[in-house]
Amino acid sequence: MKVQSILYFNLKALYHRGRVLAYIVLFFLINTSCIKQLNLYEGDKDEDNGNSDVKEKAVVCETDFFYPFDKEVKSIETTLTIRTRTPLPEDISRLKTEIPPLKYNKSWLFMLTQNDCKQVAFCCTWAAINGYPLSNLYFYDLAHIQADDFPPDSYYLNKTLGCTDGAGNEVRFSFTTTLSPEWEYMNETTKVGKGYTENYHRFFMKSGLFWGNVKEMLNYGVGIAFHDLKVDDPYNEEEVLTHLDIAHSIIVDKLGRDCKMLARPDGNDTYIKAGTRYPSVLTMTTESGGSTLYPYQDTELYKIPVQRSFYAPSPTVSDPRNDPERIKEAILNELSKPEKERMAINVGVHGTDGEWADFFVWLNDEYGKDGQDNMWMPSQEEYYEYTYYRTHGTVETRRTDDYTLELTVTLPEGMSCYYPAITVNLLNLRTDDILSIDTDENISGFSYADCKEKDCVMLNIDCRKYLAEHAENFVKRHEKHPNVKTYRADALYFVNLLKQSEKKDELLNRIR
Known part of the structure; x- marks a missing residue:
């Protein structure tokens, strides 16, 4: 040596x-x-497994099901029928409607973009949010979950992390991961071997995410973004444009859906210029020179780079690490302001670890479902779509008789939209006034409750075309592995996103 x-x-x-x-x-x-x-990236190349009777094998990292994003509904017109206990006013103009700045009437926005197609986006960030194992020393892939093959130091948070929809239903945190579609490592296989203890090379860090990991994260609502491209000259705008097109074609081939977000890499504005010209890029984020996002103020997002921050340990010293304590300070600073003056907390990060898992727990316990429940944490592409529908969508009210009010909600077609869901506030009405609410077949998920700060009823409307089928796939996964607690929790979570129906009751009975 x-x-x-x-x-x-x-x-x-x-x-x-x-x-x-x-x-x-x-x-x-x-x-x-x-x-x-x-060698943390390749692992042990030997085929000899020592004296162990358990063998490792290389498998393709792939999901057992995947949401059909390519078949998602494009434009929506749907009607809700509200029946009241007392007569409606002859003039229903006082029953105004609005789409609030943030979904579920939350008072502040938190977003996170994870750079460099990191494996920890799956086995730390996604895992912490969704209740899957964490490790302080090792890394794992979807194939390891499927084989019940986890690192020896695995531990659980014993909870999932998120907010609620204001009506008692969980809404898990989400985030954005960047992809590296032009790099071959996304196609590599995973070694699995439950019970194999000769070494733990299969849990060494990989070069980045595999496509199967990305698909599973997309199943849970995680967003994706362009980042680094395999260019010879990263400052040649035409070359960046060419490789955006190459990367986009690979993404569509692998995932069956577009990528509409770009996260600027290496402080290089050539990517921003190219993104402005490339049709599929609709929203961007950058660490400098971007537009600061104030959710309660009208902000144009189309092709506009949104400012994000990397919270280094010292604000005056460049450092590749992030300090969650500085993010907490930024949050407390914004929450000291009136809602309309609050800036979004938009965070950029590379690697995440146990300290970050603790930070996500803090968000959940202080401002999420186990705390004040006043924050919304979507991916940037979901937030982009919500603001698109808020800007271009319409809600019309019509009194059909003394006790019946119809709301017609129109969500126009948007490019590469995968989250056709909004919140509508119906002012000067309370849930005590409502006898029933019926929805048509275009609405797959629905809940309602009194608004916290206003005299109104909040209506949460989800029009995803395959939401029920997606929930049933999670139920099938649970049925196949009834003793896996995370699978049961996932099944309940996705079924509870559905509107009340015979199908929902059937799925709940299958879980119980």
Whole structure:
């Protein structure tokens, strides 16, 4: 080992003395067992599993089901019929409607974008939010979950993280992960071997996310974004445009849906310029020179780079790490202001770890479903779509008789929209006044409750075409593995997103 170290630290000098000698030394180093064990990206290449009876095998990381984004509804006109206990006013103009700035009438917005297609976007950020195992030393993929094969130090938070829809139903936090579609590592296989203990190379960090991990995160509402592209000259706008098109084609092929967001890489505004020109990019984020987002003030999002912040440990010293404590300070500062003056907390991050998992728990416990329940944490693309519907959608009211009010909600077609869901406030009415609310077949998810701060009823309307089928897939997963608590929790979560119906009752009975 001492000889190897001497050779390693003199490799650079040897290189300048002669390439042939340098390559020989490099070959020697790579093929020594000591260096091989330190390779966190490739793992152990040996086929020999020692004396263990349990063998590892390489499998393709793939979901057992995937939401059909390519078939999502494009434009919506739907009607809700509200029957009241007391007569409606002859003039119903006082029963005004509005689409609030934030879904579920939340008072502040938190968004997170995770750069560099990191594996921890799946096994830490997504896992912490959705109640899956965490590890302080290792990493895992969807294939490991499917095989019940987890790192030896795995632990659980024993809860899921999110807010509520204001009517008692959980809405889990979401975020954005960037992709690296032009890099082959997204297509690599995963080694699994439950009970294999000769080594834990299969849990070493990979170069990044596999497509199967991305699909599973999309099943839960996570957003995606362009980031680095495989360009020779990252400052050549035409080349960046060409590779945006290549990356987009790969994404559509792998996921069956568009990517409409770009996260600026490496402080390079060439990407922003190219994104402005590329048709599929509708929303962007950047660390400098962007537009500060104030949700309660009218903000144009189309093709506008939205400002985000990397909260380094010191605001005056450049540092690649993030400090969740500084994010907490920023949140408290904004919450000290009136709602209409609050800036969105828009965070950029690279790696996440146990400290970040604790931060997400803090968000849940202080401002989410186990706290004040006043924050909304969507992906940026979901927030973009909500503001699009809020700006271009319409709600019309009609009195059909003394006790019946009809609301017709129109959500116009938008490019690459996958979250056709809004909140509508019906002013000067309370739930005590309502006998029943019927929805048509275009509404798949629905809940309602009194508004917290206003004299109104809040109507949460979800028009995703395959929401019921999606929920049933989670129920089937639970039925196949009835002893896995996370699968049962997921099944209940997605079924509870549905409107009240015979189908919902049937699915709930299958879970119970």
